[in-house]
Amino acid sequence: MPCKVVLAAEVASNYTSEIKSEVSQKDTRPKLVGFLANDDPYAEKYAQSSSKHLAEAGLDFELRQIPREELEAALKEANEDPLVSGILVYYPVYGDDRDQKLQDMVDPTKDVEGLNVVYNGKLYSNDRYLDDEKTRKAILPCTPLAVVKVLDHIGVYDHSLPYGDHLRGKTIAIVNRSEVVGRPLAALLANDGAKVYSIDINDIQIFARDAAASINSHTTTMTEFKPEDVIPECDVVITGVPAAAYKMPTSLLKPGVVAVNFASVRNFEPEVKDVASIYVPSVGKVTVSMLQRNLLRLFNYQQ
Numbered sequence: 339m340p341c342k343v344v345l346a347a348e349v350a351s352n353y354t355s356e357i358k359s360e361v362s363q364k365d366t367r368p369k370l371v372g373f374l375a376n377d378d379p380y381a382e383k384y385a386q387s388s389s390k391h392l393a394e395a396g397l398d399f400e401l402r403q404i405p406r407e408e409l410e411a412a413l414k415e416a417n418e419d420p421l422v423s424g425i426l427v428y429y430p431v432y433g434d435d436r437d438q439k440l441q442d443m444v445d446p447t448k449d450v451e452g453l454n455v456v457y458n459g460k461l462y463s464n465d466r467y468l469d470d471e472k473t474r475k476a477i478l479p480c481t482p483l484a485v486v487k488v489l490d491h492i493g494v495y496d497h498s499l500p501y502g503d504h505l506r507g508k509t510i511a512i513v514n515r516s517e518v519v520g521r522p523l524a525a526l527l528a529n530d531g532a533k534v535y536s537i538d539i540n541d542i543q544i545f546a547r548d549a550a551a552s553i554n555s556h557t558t559t560m561t562e563f564k565p566e567d568v569i570p571e572c573d574v575v576i577t578g579v580p581a582a583a584y585k586m587p588t589s590l591l592k593p594g595v596v597a598v599n600f601a602s603v604r605n606f607e608p609e610v611k612d613v614a615s616i617y618v619p620s621v622g623k624v625t626v627s628m629l630q631r632n633l634l635r636l637f638n639y640q641q
């Protein structure tokens with residue numbers, strides 16, 4: 339069976355007109371401020387891509403490039419500025435637990451990436467709403483959400499199964515466990531019923547819903563597995579390793595696998611197309627769509 343290459347633009351186009359028409363009905367333009375305090379060229383690319391696509395949708399975007407030592411003060415100011423509807427900090431800034439502190443400094447009402455403790459806590463405990471009446475949805479981080487939308491678009495989610503169980507029976511590997519992408523993504527997919535192997539440079543953990551437990555969210559288990567033990571059984575393999583030298587060995591992949599890469603570099607070898615049924619080489623454009631949706635959602639909550 340030939341491999342189908344699915345481009346992020348195709349998935350993103352599902353959201354473009356919906357976003358544009360919603361924006362066109364607003365009296366004021368929602369404004370996103372992005373804080374770039376690292377020298378990651380890919381973060382800059384993201385900033386440029388966001389700027390272009392937000393403008394096209396009628397949304398305002400301002401990039402503030404500052405030294406990281408000034409970030410805390412700058413975030414306080416933006417939190418209090420009524421003209422700022424949404425705030426985004428490009429990560430990694432320090433690349434250690436100081437980044438978590440920065441995530442929590444963004445006011446939840448302006449946190450377009452849903453990385454502060456309020457939304458993060460809801461994500462991990464599978465609590466999808468902000469209020470008991472379930473009128474306001476919690477904000478999910480843009481890239482994990484983009485990967486979910488990509489998987490849904492290509493048919494990995496089985497909507498004939500009950501809500502919250504759409505990934506039942508699926509085994510998924512995620513090679514990346516960062517706090518902004520890999521770990522929240524593992525939790526989201528496990529909360530939808532998948533068995534997730536969360537692979538990072540140090541170890542492999544299993545994220546899965548525990549059928550016996552009374553809670554409706556997932557549990558996490560440490561293993562001694564190596565990638566070669568688990569990749570061959572995976573229906574979906576998602577990569578996000580920020581190193582050009584890293585390649586997922588094609589020989590480990592199960593024939594017919596769904597391969598999705600969100601890293602700035604290609605983590606799959608070109609031969610992936612000989613084995614995979616579907617290959618998604620990047621998701622960036624869908625991330626930008628989710629950023630726009632989250633900004634609009636926060637703007638609506640603020641009104």
Ligand SMILES: NC(=O)C1=CN([C@@H]2O[C@H](COP(=O)(O)OP(=O)(O)OC[C@H]3O[C@@H](n4cnc5c(N)ncnc54)[C@H](O)[C@@H]3O)[C@@H](O)[C@H]2O)C=CC1
Pocket residue numbers: 380381429430481484513514515516517518519520537538539540578579580581584600601602603620621622625
């Ligand atoms: N397309 C998009 O929308 C987005 C893309 N990115 C890109 O994704 C990549 C990752 O970003 P972050 O998660 O923020 O980076 P990070 O540096 O915080 O995390 C990297 C992760 O990869 C793991 N890793 C590194 N080498 C590995 C190896 N040999 N085997 C297994 N795991 C390994 C690390 O343990 C860590 O969990 C970057 O290239 C970034 O630019 C990030 C966010 C959004």
Ligand SMILES: Nc1nc(=O)c2c([nH]1)NC[C@@H]1CN(c3ccc(C(=O)N[C@@H](CCC(=O)O)C(=O)O)cc3)C=[N+]21
Pocket residue numbers: 346378380381383384387388426427428429430451480481518620621622623625626
């Ligand atoms: N807090 C935080 N959240 C992020 O989501 C985040 C981050 N920090 N740090 C940097 C990485 C990188 N990233 C990209 C997202 C989209 C494109 C993107 O739209 N790329 C397009 C266009 C590229 C182009 O045209 O040059 C594409 O892939 O086709 C790129 C890169 C998000 N990141």
